[in-house]
Amino acid sequence: PPRFSVVATAPPDSILGLNEAFAADTNPEKMNLSVGVYKDVSGQTPVLRCVKAAEQRLVDGEKTKGYLPIDGQADYRTHVRKLVFGDTIDASRIAVLQTPGGTGALRESAAFLSSQIPGARVWISNPTWANHQAIFASENVPYDSYRYLAADKKSFDVDGMIDDLTTKTRPGDAVLLHACCHNPTGVDPTAEQWNMIAALLSEKQLLPIIDFAYQGFGHGLDEDAVAIRAITNVCDEAIVCSSFSKNFGLYSERVGAVSVVSADSATSAAVQSQLKALVRSNYSNPPRHGAAIVATILDDADLTQMWHAELTEMRTRIRQLRSQFVETMKTTGAGHDFSFLLDQNGMFSFSGLNPMQVDELRQKYSIYIVGSGRINVAGMSEDRMDHLCKVVAAVIE
Ligand code: PMP
Numbered sequence: 530p531p532r533f534s535v536v537a538t539a540p541p542d543s544i545l546g547l548n549e550a551f552a553a554d555t556n557p558e559k560m561n562l563s564v565g566v567y568k569d570v571s572g573q574t575p576v577l578r579c580v581k582a583a584e585q586r587l588v589d590g591e592k593t594k595g596y597l598p599i600d601g602q603a604d605y606r607t608h609v610r611k612l613v614f615g616d617t618i619d620a621s622r623i624a625v626l627q628t629p630g631g632t633g634a635l636r637e638s639a640a641f642l643s644s645q646i647p648g649a650r651v652w653i654s655n656p657t658w659a660n661h662q663a664i665f666a667s668e669n670v671p672y673d674s675y676r677y678l679a680a681d682k683k684s685f686d687v688d689g690m691i692d693d694l695t696t697k698t699r700p701g702d703a704v705l706l707h708a709c710c711h712n713p714t715g716v717d718p719t720a721e722q723w724n725m726i727a728a729l730l731s732e733k734q735l736l737p738i739i740d741f742a743y744q745g746f747g748h749g750l751d752e753d754a755v756a757i758r759a760i761t762n763v764c765d766e767a768i769v770c771s772s773f774s775k776n777f778g779l780y781s782e783r784v785g786a787v788s789v790v791s792a793d794s795a796t797s798a799a800v801q802s803q804l805k806a807l808v809r810s811n812y813s814n815p816p817r818h819g820a821a822i823v824a825t826i827l828d829d830a831d832l833t834q835m836w837h838a839e840l841t842e843m844r845t846r847i848r849q850l851r852s853q854f855v856e857t858m859k860t861t862g863a864g865h866d867f868s869f870l871l872d873q874n875g876m877f878s879f880s881g882l883n884p885m886q887v888d889e890l891r892q893k894y895s896i897y898i899v900g901s902g903r904i905n906v907a908g909m910s911e912d913r914m915d916h917l918c919k920v921v922a923a924v925i926e
Contacts, residue, residue, distance in 0.1 A: 543659065544899055551897045559895035560917060562908040565712065565876060566780060567843055572910060577778045579835040583825035587818070596814050599805040601627020601786070605820040608827040609786040613741065613754065613769050618761055621794035624801035626808065627815045629783035631742045631772025632660065637787050638738055638768050639668035640807045641800075642703060651703040651738065652694065656901070658712045658740070661705060673697070675704070678714050682879050682902075683869040685716050691729060700734040706760075708769075709753040710743035710875025713903040717747065717874050723759035731763040742772040745840045746847070747874040765792040773823055775876075776840055782819030843907075847876060850909045857914050863922035876907045886924045894920040 547563045566574045600606070606625040614623065628634040642649055651665050654677035665672045675697070676689030694704060706726070709717055718726060730737050737760050747753045760767055766789075773784040787804065791797040808814070826832040855867045870878050882890070882902040890896040896917065898904055909917060 547897050547899065550891075554895050554897075556895035558913075558916065559897070560908065560910075560913065561897045562904045562906075563897045563899050564908075565775075565905055567775060567778065567847075567876065567907045568910075569846075570911065574780070575778060577836065577839045579826050579832045579839060580777060580779065580822055582835070583822045583829075583832060586825055587821055594817070597627070597817050597820075599808050599814050600625075600801065601815050602817070602820050602824060604828065605824040606786070608824055609771060610788060612744070612750065612827070613757060613771060613788055614761070614790075615751070615754070617758060618790060619794070622791050622797050624789045624791065624797050624804060626787045626789075626801075626804045627820050628785045628787055629812065629815055630774055631740070631770055631785040632664065633783065633815075634770035634772065634785040634787045635661070635664045635740065636667065637804065637807055637811075638770055639665045639670050640811070641768070641787075641789070641804060642738075643668040643670050644807065645803060646701065646703075646736075649701055649703050649736070650699070651705055652698060652735075653705045654690075654707065654711070656713055657705070657707075658742075661740075677711075678716060678879070682714075682881055683716070685718055685722070687718065687722050687725070691725065694726075694729055694733065694735065698733060698735055701736070703736040703738050703768075704730060705738045705740060706756065708739050708741040708744070708756040709747040710877070712742070712875070713877050713879060713899070713901060715870075715873030715875055715878040718756070720755050720759065723756045727759040727763045730760065737764055737767045739767060739769045741769050743775055743875045744771065745776040746844055746876065749844075750837075750840070761790060766790055773819070777823060777826070777836070779819050779822065782822065783816060784819035784823055847907050850906050850911070850914075851878075853911065853914050854906070854909060854918065857918040858921065861918050861922035863925055865922075865925050870906075876905050877903055878906060880904045882921070882925070889924045890920065893924075896920060 544563055551561045569575050605627055610623050610625050626637060628637055650671045650673060652675045653661050653672050655674040662672055675693035676686050679686040711717055744750055744753050769788040771786045774780045789800045791800055826836050851870050855870055858867045880902045884900050887898045887900055887902060890898060
């Protein structure tokens with residue numbers, strides 16, 4: 530009998546599924562505020578100018594398509610370390626692994642936990658990025674959630690988080706944190722709150738796993754590393770998962786990294802060897818192109834400056850869209866204050882729209898928002914803000 534007849538259809542990815550529906554929608558007024566990619570003024574997800582310039586150089590100078598080392602390109606790994614940690618930690622304590630995107634970084638971290646610290650449970654914020662649980666589940670790492678978003682759905686429940694991490698965790702457990710631009714809420718701890726969280730992690734011997742998918746999208750490259758600094762100041766060990774999908778616009782090139790901080794350099798060398806062993810039996814070695822782009826940009830002062838300017842442009846524009854939305858909503862007379870969006874960071878926020886309103890926006894007006902009410906602010910556009918606010922007002926009245 531055919532063996533595959535037992536295979537049942539897997540549920541579609543909730544967010545990417547919306548994307549397909551959006552593509553099929555023929556309404557010229559349609560607007561996609563669901564999927565997490567940056568869009569520029571013309572509604573495109575652009576190739577950054579610094580990336581194009583780096584690619585030109587790579588094409589001209591490329592001599593081989595030979596394999597990269599298992600743990601990735603050496604100069605790329607050095608640049609990642611500097612970007613994430615500056616010179617705050619002795620380089621010999623940091624093992625860096627180039628990975629296929631931030632997802633690959635999280636997956637290798639999960640594999641590392643599962644193989645090296647079996648039994649450790651990972652604590653995940655409620656809510657979180659929809660893929661986090663599945664990634665840890667795939668490596669058989671048990672997980673649970675800690676409180677994060679307050680009942681008002683707009684602010685950080687710092688007491689709830691501290692309480693859960695204090696009373697529910699066991700020493701040796703891991704805690705998954707979003708360094709900045711929390712997905713899906715846009716709600717981040719303040720520097721002072723990060724210090725409190727870091728002190729608790731250290732005191733309770735909890736291992737921080739920091740998802741750093743939006744470095745530079747909140748307040749700036751260094752500013753957004755406040756969580757990393759606070760935590761590594763007091764914790765000897767930490768794992769940071771970087772993604773360069775958003776801040777370099779390299780979504781499809783799959784560029785990311787895991788940085789594991791150990792207490793001493795001998796341990797770090799052992800960690801590096803275990804990370805390589807995990808990669809060898811998984812995908813053997815990482816793709817070259819995306820990491821070569823990042824390394825080329827960060828190796829060159831002019832290209833780095835160009836990148837900083839382009840990143841600032843994206844970050845500033847997202848903030849402007851936030852305030853334009855808030856101001857325009859005020860003029861609709863809907864009487865609903867959206868100013869909380871101004872305190873939130875990155876592309877995402879919980880709009881507070883309920884599933885019925887989200888549904889009505891899609892059915893009647895072809896505005897696509899995730900069922901939870903999460904909106905991608907970067908999917909808004911200056912020209913069409915009046916229209917967007919008019920129809921949002923229509924469904925909340
Ligand atoms: N973590 C978070 C919080 C994210 O939002 C994303 C991307 N949506 C990722 C990780 C994964 O990034 P990548 O596309 O580089 O795999």
